[in-house]
Amino acid sequence: MFNLTLELKLKPTVAQIAVFEDWLEQSPKVYNYALKERKDWYNSRKCQINSYSKSSEYIIPADGPLPTYSSQSKALTTYRKTSPALLRVKVALLQQTSLRLEKSFVTMWEQSHGFPPLKKKGALRSFNEPQLGTTFHQGNRFKLPVIGCIKFWQARPIPQGAIVKPARAVRRFTGWYIMLTLQWDVSIPDTIPHSNPVGIDIGLTNFVATSKGRLIKRTTFFAEAERKLKLLQQRVTRKKIGSNNRKRALEKVALLHEYLANSRKDWHRKLSHQICDNAGIVFLEDLNPVGSKVAMLAQHCLDAGFGQFFNILEQTCFKRGVYFQKVDPKKTSSICPNCLKETGKRELSQRAHSCHHCAYTTDRDVAATQVVLKRGLAAVGHTACDACVQVNSLESLRSKNPHA
Known part of the structure; x- marks a missing residue:
């Protein structure tokens, strides 16, 4: 299915x-x-x-x-x-x-x-619409029971030959939307691991770090609009409850929240496509995004939207034929990717990885992604020699350090 x-x-x-x-x-x-x-x-x-x-x-x-x-x-x-x-x-x-x-x-x-x-x-x-029928779609119109024909913005063609599951109509301040769930009775083969594997690490300082040494800073959508949001919410509290002025003030707050959510989702989708451009395998830490919502940095974690990015990245990999797999995140920040020995837990303020066993030095987040990459390759059955051939070797990073 x-x-x-x-x-x-x-x-x-x-x-x-x-x-x-x-x-x-x-x-x-x-x-x-x-x-x-x-x-x-x-x-x-x-x-x-x-x-x-x-x-x-x-x-x-x-x-x-x-x-x-x-x-x-x-x-x-x-x-x-x-x-x-x-x-x-x-x-x-x-x-x-x-x-x-x-x-x-x-x-x-x-x-x-x-x-x-x-x-x-x-x-x-x-509300849910469980009875759409088989001929609900006619050009740029939907034929809904009781309502009749209703127009919609046809941004993309609706695929044919699918079973239409119950639809969901949603009211937002920007208008009415409908979510169509289409189902095909087909079996899609699983994506086979192939060349160019990449390890991904998620954080707040660097939202995404890759095993190839790429660091992408986090965008603070909510923090940048927090001052404006506070001003709009203050205007709501000063309006009389039940008045039209209060409804208009609430609408401005809702529109700002919807704009922030759309901007964050758009950035996540573009970033996921950038990751899949030069990758055939993507390994990601199997983190629990719900647990970060109650931590000390809960507001920043919610602003980053880790859970949404995980889902979008997995969907993008599936759509573009990239193999996607999550790996065990245990001690990825305290293990040296070169000698695989535990170096001890470091403070968050320490952004550099320096191994006292083999003197390997690199960025903290990049070292974690290299550990994730090695665990992922071991999970899919690649040997250490295959990993050295298929990925950017750690020797290229070690050459930058004369003491390595």
Whole structure:
């Protein structure tokens, strides 16, 4: 199975936007009612049957079944016939809202979280469209149920011969977008490792360091716009809640955030293509980007967007036929790439690698990438002699150091 997701910008009319807004207004009500029903069931079983509690009394019979997605969807279909507001919304869309709540409860039990929070007005900014049909695409128009034909910006042709999975319509301050998930029932052969392997190391001082000695500085998108963002947020707090001036101020804040996200993603994509230009194999440290979000430098890590870059680099390698593999990141900064002996952990302020065993000296990040490269080559089955032939040899770097 091969999946592809296309993001296209819609051009809905005023009447179609009104229908979309009405759907997003009714969805949180269904979500909150179903959530309250489940919370009441759990609260009714907090106290013992022979005791009494004002906050946990039996508001539901003891033999009452636990509300599930199936039972709530069936009750929703029955109640929808008596509600004019819900009749305007597709039943499949409301069932997708109940399914979203079901997934939240599954995550709650698996990750030991608390109850999902209630959705405020305007909190839901997207909805799923599970029934597109086979002839939904006609030129530069989509044929959606209830909505009818809706125009979109056709920046690229939509591939033919694919199975259309449920689409997702998203409301942003720059307009309405639709995410199409296309699926092909084909088997794509895995990329075979070939020439020009490159090791990659990620950091904050140098966002990317390669085993060929290339260092790329990190761009600080959020830090550069932080002063402007602070000014816009101060303007929001000075506006009256619920006023049109406050809505316009919030829109400016959202537009700035969206601009920063798009700029960061664009830079990640261009950088990933630059890495793949002269590489046949890419090795990357198998880091946990979620763990860096709670560290001391969490804001800088979030601004760098390590997790997004990992995904984009893997996608770019797949698209361009470059072999991609993650390696163990343990002690890559404390091992000498020349003699493979541990040199001890160094302070972050020490940016040079100097081995006291073999006197090999190079940049700290470059030394880490060379360790990553050797581990990657060992993982794919290359010998040490093959590595010396296929990659830029460490001897060329050692020649710069007369004591090596």
